[in-house]
Each structure stands twice: as C-alpha cells, then as structure tokens.
Amino acid sequence: MSTLQGFTIPQTQTAAIVPAVGSDLEIKSQHPVKQAKDLKPGECLVHISHTGVCHTDLHAKQGDWPVKPMNPLIGGHEGVGRIVAIGENTPNSPVKLGDRVGIKWMADSCLNCEFCRRGFEMNCPNVKLSGYTVDGTFSEYVVSYTNHVTVIPDNLDSAGAASILCAGVTTYKGLKVSNTKVGDWVALPGAGGGLGHLAVQYAKAAGLKVVAIDTGAAKEKMVKELGADAWVDFKTSKDLVADVKAATGGAGPHAALVTAAHKSGYTQAIQYLREGGTLVCVGMPDAEMGANAFWTVFKSIRIQGSYVGTRQDAVEALDIAAAGKVKVIFESKQLKDLKDVYEDLEHGKIAGRIVLEVSKE
Incomplete structure (x- = not known):
C-alpha cells in the first residue's frame, strides 16, 4: 500500500506561492496536490502540520542571491508533518507511512557522488533545495524524498522541532567545525536572531562560553536567559572589537560563528578573534567579506564556510533538542500571516523564530 490507511488525499490545498x-x-486555496499514483520511486507526500520561517525564504521570494530560485515557487524548508503516501517501487525506504518527519533545506541528493560520499551532501551537483529549486513547506502537502526526510523524536513537539531542521542544524554544524573545545569562548554576532538564539544553546550544550553580539534590551534579556556569558550591543558599543576582547579575558574568542546577514559581522570577527581562532561563516550576505589578508595570516586565522548540515547532523541536532538542552523560542502564526512575517523579517523586527501552523496534526 502506498497511501496511509484511512487517509484521503485531497485534490487541492492551500499554499503560499x-x-x-x-x-x-499569494495565498491560494485551490492549488493542486500531487496524488499517490503520481509519486515517483523515492518520493513521499507529507501532510504538513507546522513550518518555520527562515530569512532564506525572504531571499527566495526576492531572488537576490547569485543562485536563483525556481518560479512559480512555494517556499519553506523547516516543515514537520506525517508521511501519507510513498511512491510505488521505492526499495528499502528508511521511513514508512505514518512517520512524523522533518523536511529540510536539502531536500534530496544523489548519495553516490564524491561530495555525498565525503559528507558534503549539500554540495552534491544534483542537490534539490526545499523552497528554492523544488516546492517547499508553505503548503498543506509537499512532495519530498524518503532518503532525506528526518524522523522527528517522539518527545519533541512538531512546532518546536520545525526550526531545528534549518536554524538548529545549521548552527549545530557550524559549531562542530569551529575547532573549539570545552571551555573555549565563541562569539555569536546575531545572537538574538532565529539562528543565533539556537547557536547560544548549542554552544552551551557543547561546554563553550558565549559572548553574544546583537542589539536591544529584548534580545539581551533572551540570550542571557539562554546562558550567554557576556553581551555586547553593537549599536551602543563605542569599540565593539575592544568590548568583545574584554568580555573574553582580553585575548578574544577562540571562534566566531557569524549568523548575521551583514558583512560587518565578518570584518569585525577577524579583528577580535584571538590568534589561531576560527571564523565560521554561516550568514550569507551577497557581499565581500572584508577579511584583512595581513591580519588573517599574521594571527593564523582559519576561515571556515559551513553550509547547513548532513542527514546525520540533523539527527544529532534533533536529539540534543529532544534531550531538553535546546529549545526554539518562537511565535506561532498561521499560513495566511506569511506576508506580514516577510515584512517583519525585512525590517529586523523578529526575535527568535516564527512557526506557522499549517494544518492540524
């Protein structure tokens, strides 16, 4: 049987396009739903209950990245829902009908090329990106891929799990490649944002000391409650580099995980990182980094790009959240509110994350 017993797949759905x-x-209520008989081998149909909203979704809407999205497009890549159909002739599927799964930015990859074999699935030449090169999770139903959806732990609620699938796994992976050990300092520019507030928690779970960089009393309160050891407000600071160094004992942090989407986060990091430190690049402004070559060499700085994470990274990030060590701070909204959410994202008004309730579980 390729369809979940007792479940009827409708012909149309509501989707944000x-x-x-x-x-x-545009919110459309009569968008077609791909039927079970039309699914290809390896494809699955997921009935979405919740989806997070990421700044990347705004880039997808505006098409302002060097890599262009497809259009028309249903965005979204932090979706949680139930598998209600699996394509016929799907051998050895790692998931089954009725499983509650997450849909991530990386929708699918070939799993057989050099990049996939070496753990760089996200760099596969045939990679499919949810809500960018294939339709994503801002809809009641989405076609995804059995090899890449991630089973959600039973004790993690769907709304809380949604943003772990992008913001969580991205910051978790960034910290994994930050060359840090227990007791080291990590600077987090953009600490009060959707990625940043999760980075604070994953860093603390890894035994790191955190200097949070952002602006505003609300974000300061939030990151301190999440365990940040020090706070620097980039708007009120008269010398951010000096303040970050002072907060970390004078030498500067061992690593900086830049989630902010502005090049100043990178330029400043080279200045305040201690010798031998690592700059982890996560935020993606379409701009030059401004890394000073002299100081990068003189201070033996390592610059490390970190692009989302692998299937295994996603499992680990979810397990840490399921253990109660990481919790997404989010505001619930409905799919119809997505236009307003985009406006708030553009104006930097959102602390934490927005999660949309798409349909009842």
Whole structure:
C-alpha cells in the first residue's frame, strides 16, 4: 500500500506561492496536490502540520542571491508533518507511512557522488533545495524524498522541532567545525536572531562560553536567559572589537560563528578573534567579506564556510533538542500571516523564530 490507511488525499490545498521573482506572495486555496499514483520511486507526500520561517525564504521570494530560485515557487524548508503516501517501487525506504518527519533545506541528493560520499551532501551537483529549486513547506502537502526526510523524536513537539531542521542544524554544524573545545569562548554576532538564539544553546550544550553580539534590551534579556556569558550591543558599543576582547579575558574568542546577514559581522570577527581562532561563516550576505589578508595570516586565522548540515547532523541536532538542552523560542502564526512575517523579517523586527501552523496534526 502506498497511501496511509484511512487517509484521503485531497485534490487541492492551500499554499503560499511566489508567482515570479520579487512578486508579492499569494495565498491560494485551490492549488493542486500531487496524488499517490503520481509519486515517483523515492518520493513521499507529507501532510504538513507546522513550518518555520527562515530569512532564506525572504531571499527566495526576492531572488537576490547569485543562485536563483525556481518560479512559480512555494517556499519553506523547516516543515514537520506525517508521511501519507510513498511512491510505488521505492526499495528499502528508511521511513514508512505514518512517520512524523522533518523536511529540510536539502531536500534530496544523489548519495553516490564524491561530495555525498565525503559528507558534503549539500554540495552534491544534483542537490534539490526545499523552497528554492523544488516546492517547499508553505503548503498543506509537499512532495519530498524518503532518503532525506528526518524522523522527528517522539518527545519533541512538531512546532518546536520545525526550526531545528534549518536554524538548529545549521548552527549545530557550524559549531562542530569551529575547532573549539570545552571551555573555549565563541562569539555569536546575531545572537538574538532565529539562528543565533539556537547557536547560544548549542554552544552551551557543547561546554563553550558565549559572548553574544546583537542589539536591544529584548534580545539581551533572551540570550542571557539562554546562558550567554557576556553581551555586547553593537549599536551602543563605542569599540565593539575592544568590548568583545574584554568580555573574553582580553585575548578574544577562540571562534566566531557569524549568523548575521551583514558583512560587518565578518570584518569585525577577524579583528577580535584571538590568534589561531576560527571564523565560521554561516550568514550569507551577497557581499565581500572584508577579511584583512595581513591580519588573517599574521594571527593564523582559519576561515571556515559551513553550509547547513548532513542527514546525520540533523539527527544529532534533533536529539540534543529532544534531550531538553535546546529549545526554539518562537511565535506561532498561521499560513495566511506569511506576508506580514516577510515584512517583519525585512525590517529586523523578529526575535527568535516564527512557526506557522499549517494544518492540524
């Protein structure tokens, strides 16, 4: 049987669609649903209950990255839902009908090329990206891929799990490649944002000391409650580099995980990192980094790009959250509110994360 017993797949659904690059978002209630008989081997149909909203979704709508999205496009890549159908002739599926699974930025990869074999699945030449090169999770139903959806731990609620699938796994992986050990200092520019507030928690779970960099009393309160050891407000600081160094005992942090989408986060990090430190690049402004070559060499700085994470990284990130060590701070909204969410994202008004309730579980 390729369809979940007792479940009827409707012909149409509600979906949030970007009809063309830069166009206004449209909420359509009669968008077609791919039926079980039309699924290809390896494909699965997921009934979405919740989806997070990521800054990347705004880039997908605006088409302002060097890699262009497809259009028309249903965005979204932090979806949680139940598998209600699996394509016929799908051998050895790692998931089954009825499983509650997560859909991530990386929707699918070939698993057989050099990059996939070496653990760089996200760099596969045939990679499919949810809500960017294939339709994503801003809809009631989405077609995904059995080899890449991630089973959600039973004790993790769907709304809370959603943003772990992108913001969580991205920051977790960034910290894994930060060359840090227990007791080291890590600087987190953008600490009060959707990725940053999770980075604070994953860093603390790894035994690191955190200097949080952001602005505003609300974000300061939040990151301190999450365990940040020091706070630097980039708007009120008269010398951010000096303040970060002072907060970490004078030498500067051992690593900086930059989640902020502005090049200043990178330029400053080279200045305040201690000798031998690692700059982990996660935020993606389409801009030069401004890394000073002299000081990068003179201070033996390592610059490390970290692009989302692998299937295994996702499992680990979810397990840490399921153990109660990481919790997404989010505000619940409905799919119809997505236009307003995009506006708030553009104006930097969102602390933590927005999770949309798409349908009842």
